Amino acid sequence: MPRRLYRSRVLKGAPGSARLAAVPKEIMPSSYQCDCGYVAHFFENTIRELKRRSLRKRQWLSEGRAGHEHIVVFEGGRMTTVLCPEERRREAPPPRFTDKQGRYLAFIHQYTALHGVPPAEHEMQHFFQVSPPTVHQMILTLEKKGLIYRNPGAARSLKVLVPADQLARLI
Numbered sequence: 277m278p279r280r281l282y283r284s285r286v287l288k289g290a291p292g293s294a295r296l297a298a299v300p301k302e303i304m305p306s307s308y309q310c311d312c313g314y315v316a317h318f319f320e321n322t323i324r325e326l327k328r329r330s331l332r333k334r335q336w337l338s339e340g341r342a343g344h345e346h347i348v349v350f351e352g353g354r355m356t357t358v359l360c361p362e363e364r365r366r367e368a369p370p371p372r373f374t375d376k377q378g379r380y381l382a383f384i385h386q387y388t389a390l391h392g393v394p395p396a397e398h399e400m401q402h403f404f405q406v407s408p409p410t411v412h413q414m415i416l417t418l419e420k421k422g423l424i425y426r427n428p429g430a431a432r433s434l435k436v437l438v439p440a441d442q443l444a445r446l447i
C-alpha cells in the first residue's frame with residue numbers, strides 16, 4: 277500500500293503544556309501512532325537527522341494541517357512522545373464570552389494598542405455610555421471569567437487574556 281507522505285516541518289516554539297500521549301508507538305522506521313489512533317508518517321532521513329540532533333537538544337516535528345498538527349517529540353536520540361491536537365483542544369477550550377463582554381474586551385484591546393496603556397474605567401463608561409457601576413461590574417465579571425488580568429491596586433492595569441484574533445473589531 278503506498279504511504280501518504282505529509283509535509284513535515286520543524287516547529288520553532290516548544291510544544292507547550294499539552295498533555296502527552298500516554299503510549300505513542302513507533303512504527304519502524306519513521307511513522308508514529310498517537311493514542312487517538314492517528315499515524316504520522318515522515319521521511320526516514322528526516323527522522324534519522326532529528327534523532328541525531330535530539331542527542332543534544334529536544335527536537336520535534338509536526339504533521340497535519342494547521343491547528344490540527346500531531347507533534348512528535350524526540351529527546352536523547354529517540355521519540356519520547358506524541359502531542360495530540362485533540363488533547364491540546366481539550367486543554368485550551370476557546371474562551372466563552374457574550375457579545376457584550378466581547379465588545380468590552382475588544383475596546384480594552386484596541387485602546388491599549390492605540391494608546392500604549394489600557395483604558396481607565398471612566399473612558400469605558402464614556403465609550404459605552406453606561407454608568408460607573410455598570411463598567412465596574414463588567415470588569416469584575418471579565419476578571420472572574422479569566423478573560424482579563426487586573427491589578428486592583430493600580431490604575432490602568434487591565435490586560436486582555438484572550439488572543440487578539442478571537443476578539444471582534446469595534447470599528
Ligand SMILES: [Zn+2]
Nearest residue numbers: 310312314360
Ligand atoms: Zn492524536
